[in-house]
Amino acid sequence: MDVATTMPAEAGSAREKMAPPSRFGDKAFEWLTLGMALVVILLVFLIGWQLARGSTLAIQKFGFHFLTTSTWDPVAEQFGALPFIYGTVVSSLIALLIAVPLSIATAVYLTELAPLWIRQPVVSLVEMLAAIPSVILGLWGIFVMIPWLRDYPFPALKKIFGWTPFFTGPIYGTSMLAGGIIIAIMILPIITSVSREILRSVPNLQREAAYALGATRWEVTRIAVLSYARKGLFGAMILGLGRALGETMAVTMVIGNTPQIAASLFKPGYTLASVIANEFTEATTDIYLQALFEIGLVLFGVTILVNLLAQLLLKTMKSSLTTRAVQ
Amino acid sequence: MRQFQGMTIFSRFGGKLLGLTIAFGLSASASAQMMINGAGATFPYPIYSKWFDAYAKVDPSVRFNYQSIGSGGGQKQILAQTVDFGASDGPMSDDNLSKAPGKLLHIPTVAGAVVVTYNLPGNPALKLDGPAIAGIYLGEIKKWNDPKLTALNPGTNLPDQEIVVAHRSDGSGTTFIFTDYLAKVSRDWKSKVGSNTSVNWPAGIGGKGNEGVSGQVKQTPGAIGYVELIYAIQNKMPFADLKNADGQFVKPTLESITAAIATAQIPDDFRFSMTNAPGKDSYPIAGATWLLVYEQQNDAAKGKKLVEFLKWAITSGEDMAKDLDYAPLPAELRDRVMKRIAEIKM
Numbered sequence: 165m166d167v168a169t170t171m172p173a174e175a176g177s178a179r180e181k182m183a184p185p186s187r188f189g190d191k192a193f194e195w196l197t198l199g200m201a202l203v204v205i206l207l208v209f210l211i212g213w214q215l216a217r218g219s220t221l222a223i224q225k226f227g228f229h230f231l232t233t234s235t236w237d238p239v240a241e242q243f244g245a246l247p248f249i250y251g252t253v254v255s256s257l258i259a260l261l262i263a264v265p266l267s268i269a270t271a272v273y274l275t276e277l278a279p280l281w282i283r284q285p286v287v288s289l290v291e292m293l294a295a296i297p298s299v300i301l302g303l304w305g306i307f308v309m310i311p312w313l314r315d316y317p318f319p320a321l322k323k324i325f326g327w328t329p330f331f332t333g334p335i336y337g338t339s340m341l342a343g344g345i346i347i348a349i350m351i352l353p354i355i356t357s358v359s360r361e362i363l364r365s366v367p368n369l370q371r372e373a374a375y376a377l378g379a380t381r382w383e384v385t386r387i388a389v390l391s392y393a394r395k396g397l398f399g400a401m402i403l404g405l406g407r408a409l410g411e412t413m414a415v416t417m418v419i420g421n422t423p424q425i426a427a428s429l430f431k432p433g434y435t436l437a438s439v440i441a442n443e444f445t446e447a448t449t450d451i452y453l454q455a456l457f458e459i460g461l462v463l464f465g466v467t468i469l470v471n472l473l474a475q476l477l478l479k480t481m482k483s484s485l486t487t488r489a490v491q
Numbered sequence: 492m493r494q495f496q497g498m499t500i501f502s503r504f505g506g507k508l509l510g511l512t513i514a515f516g517l518s519a520s521a522s523a524q525m526m527i528n529g530a531g532a533t534f535p536y537p538i539y540s541k542w543f544d545a546y547a548k549v550d551p552s553v554r555f556n557y558q559s560i561g562s563g564g565g566q567k568q569i570l571a572q573t574v575d576f577g578a579s580d581g582p583m584s585d586d587n588l589s590k591a592p593g594k595l596l597h598i599p600t601v602a603g604a605v606v607v608t609y610n611l612p613g614n615p616a617l618k619l620d621g622p623a624i625a626g627i628y629l630g631e632i633k634k635w636n637d638p639k640l641t642a643l644n645p646g647t648n649l650p651d652q653e654i655v656v657a658h659r660s661d662g663s664g665t666t667f668i669f670t671d672y673l674a675k676v677s678r679d680w681k682s683k684v685g686s687n688t689s690v691n692w693p694a695g696i697g698g699k700g701n702e703g704v705s706g707q708v709k710q711t712p713g714a715i716g717y718v719e720l721i722y723a724i725q726n727k728m729p730f731a732d733l734k735n736a737d738g739q740f741v742k743p744t745l746e747s748i749t750a751a752i753a754t755a756q757i758p759d760d761f762r763f764s765m766t767n768a769p770g771k772d773s774y775p776i777a778g779a780t781w782l783l784v785y786e787q788q789n790d791a792a793k794g795k796k797l798v799e800f801l802k803w804a805i806t807s808g809e810d811m812a813k814d815l816d817y818a819p820l821p822a823e824l825r826d827r828v829m830k831r832i833a834e835i836k837m
Binding site (some may be wrong): 235236237238239240302305306307310314334336337338405416417420421422432433438440442443444445446447449453455 | 560561562563564566567583584586587653655660661662663664666683685686687688689690691692695696697698699701707709712767796
């Protein structure tokens, strides 16, 4: 109050008297934020270094073969990570294939089409899905989802797509596909929430301009909203992928935990995160424990690699977008 | 304004909390209880916590803190001397024992059994023997009406159904006992797979924990799996009678487990395996669980309390075992263990 009334009167003279404003605050702020950012980077390097240190023996013993062989035998102390790498990548891809269209469609409905009174309840419900503990979801998966999948959708899939190698063989329920589906459920909320925020940040001018040109609702959504937000939506997908790669408990319950590489998605698989969760507590010999550490290191590497690939994809996507715009 | 109110509430509450913490801290340090730390096996966790609880009434001056982090973790922590005692569902290997800074004693406490559970139409009573189980888990016996299975079960109509094999995917003492048994009864199993807390399974689907395997078995018609006896009893799952080393079919019960310990060959360091034990009443897939303590205790006061507790556990503690579905040690073995406990030096 005081300041507000006296300001205008003194403003002129104050400006003459004042020295140029100190830049100290700005600098301090810059250093502070830089420091915070560095802490995050440092943390990533520390994790990588610690994992590498914990697995030196295994790296020396198995070398590159660790990544290219498929035997995981704690009795004979032979360790190869290939089936786990395969399982992690494939289950995450299945999850993305299911979750991305669902999430983006939900986000489009919530921002563009849904009546206002529906929006908040649906948003809350989707966010509640994120709050379900992983292990609960896993038990639900094994006692409810698996029997249902085994009795209805899986036989139907086999009937329709049985001629492809992906849907052949006996159906047990627990399978790579079930693992992918449970991950999809777990990454739905994050992709939906982020996509919704991105679509909401699309300026209304975009939509109005498209409507003014006589576009239908679908055309407005497709041209003015979705392509505008494309980059952001891709980012949402990468966030989802990051979660998918590291999902552990729920996946372990339904994927069947068998280290094998099989084309059929009905066959059980295994992921990097699952084998660590399964075997770490009871690993008694050094080389066994070190091999599990190396699995952690591989998971770390796979995550970084997949993210880099995604960034690269984003770059090429952007350039193809601009060329099309020029044409 | 709203924020302001919130702030005062917070500071008032915070103040009280701080006061409470200080008061609590003071009272805790005033009574100065001795804390004995342990870590390890998950299988005996229910009975160990019952023991610690009951022992608090016997000797209120000592408290136990037990973390059930798994046998591997228990062995690691006692080797690193970060705990006062370790616990393991399998005896330590010579290799790991050689890493110990002092002589480590194995103190057997209770035993449990692993049962073979299944999901068949109507769940008929089933009889199995070692070679049959090994054949199933090797992936050689593929159907329920295989002649090897029908020969063991005359009069039971076994269906022409594929056997879906389920096993533990997480490393566990249960798997150790199960594979240890299979390695004893099947040469093929011994050479191809071996025994450990987790192995390279030639067949089947892995489920995490007892609940993962039982879920797999309950949900899949024609499935077979193995779980702890306690878990099968509590969840009312069917389990097979097994043919023991004497050729008798035996039901897994606390009595048939104790009978197996009584007939098992037990060396003086108590690192024994009691699978496929002789004797007509012995259930063949059973195993003990151990506490791991150093023969030479560094902290005399703590060591004395620990020894007092161990003596109590092997006498009064054993009597509580049956109520929690654990098999107690037979009397003769208890005497041997008591003698060993008395040798712990401070």
